[in-house]
Amino acid sequence: MAQDLNGKVVIVTGAAGGQGAADARLLVERGAKVVLTDFNAELGEETAAALGENAIFVKHDVSSEEDWAKVIETTIATFGQINALVNNAGILKMEPLESSSAQTIDKLLAVNVRSVYLGMMAVVPALRQAGGGSIVNISSLAGMSGQANAVAYSGSKWAVRGMTKSAALELGQYGIRVNSVHPGTIATPMTAGMLRAPIDAAFPLAAMNRVGTPDDIAPAVAFLISDESTYISGAELVIDGASAVGQSSQFTAMMSRG
Numbered sequence: 001m002a003q004d005l006n007g008k009v010v011i012v013t014g015a016a017g018g019q020g021a022a023d024a025r026l027l028v029e030r031g032a033k034v035v036l037t038d039f040n041a042e043l044g045e046e047t048a049a050a051l052g053e054n055a056i057f058v059k060h061d062v063s064s065e066e067d068w069a070k071v072i073e074t075t076i077a078t079f080g081q082i083n084a085l086v087n088n089a090g091i092l093k094m095e096p097l098e099s100s101s102a103q104t105i106d107k108l109l110a111v112n113v114r115s116v117y118l119g120m121m122a123v124v125p126a127l128r129q130a131g132g133g134s135i136v137n138i139s140s141l142a143g144m145s146g147q148a149n150a151v152a153y154s155g156s157k158w159a160v161r162g163m164t165k166s167a168a169l170e171l172g173q174y175g176i177r178v179n180s181v182h183p184g185t186i187a188t189p190m191t192a193g194m195l196r197a198p199i200d201a202a203f204p205l206a207a208m209n210r211v212g213t214p215d216d217i218a219p220a221v222a223f224l225i226s227d228e229s230t231y232i233s234g235a236e237l238v239i240d241g242a243s244a245v246g247q248s249s250q251f252t253a254m255m256s257r258g
């Protein structure tokens with residue numbers, strides 16, 4: 001039985017395409033009302049429109065505090081409450097340290113780290129108002145291990161993992177759960193230019209002998225939002241087809257509920 005998300009209102013960032021769009025689609029299919037946000041307004045509007053009346057789109061730069069206030073306000077004005085936030089938006093830049101620049105680390109920290117911090121700050125009052133909730137922060141396999149030529153990206157994703165654990169400790173008293181998801185290599189626009197054979201050694205091939213798809217990630221996000229994961233908080237869920245760090249026992253447990 002798929003998790004029932006009826007009555008839940010969820011914000012998904014970076015939902016115009018890639019994994020965020022797949023998350024939003026599955027959440028709506030399972031009964032949630034979803035606010036898709038992205039700074040790509042044209043694609044975001046199109047993606048949300050295809051999901052029907054239980055989805056809306058809000059243009060949003062996740063590194064902007066003002067934009068976060070607007071997203072929270074619009075969500076409550078439209079759907080009356082907020083039960084979950086998926087901090088999914090992110091960017092990847094691969095470049096060797098020797099040819100990198102301060103702009104690279106500043107940009108990656110703004111879009112991958114500041115965003116998650118601002119999002120958690122912004123949503124907590126509404127989650128408390130709703131009597132609790134779930135925050136899912138999308139980190140990466142690069143937040144579990146090292147990745148050559150991606151020092152800034154990897155650092156940003158380790159930060160997401162660390163902030164997740166600290167927020168889980170701080171917010172548990174309000175019934176707010178905070179978990180991180182760590183995808184391996186997933187075929188999305190982000191990796192489109194990188195997945196042409198031969199796959200670079202920086203992208204470890206999964207033991208399952210394929211790269212992942214956004215639909216491999218979305219059910220895990222739905223599970224972490226659902227009432228079937230009510231005692232899971234501060235956890236890290238690796239979804240990588242058994243590549244660098246092996247299999248996650250939590251994911252195995254989730255699948256067996258199936």
Ligand code: NAD
Nearest residue numbers: 014018019038039061062089090140183185186188189190
């Ligand atoms: P993607 O590039 O396909 O989608 C990311 C979305 O975020 C895009 O729609 C983009 O417009 C949006 N975005 C970028 N910057 C933004 C900003 N400042 N404000 C608002 N929206 C912004 O990437 P994806 O593969 O779907 O990645 C989703 C998440 O998963 C990211 O956090 C990424 O780091 C993580 N991840 C991806 C992979 C992978 O292999 N694809 C692996 C591990 C982790």
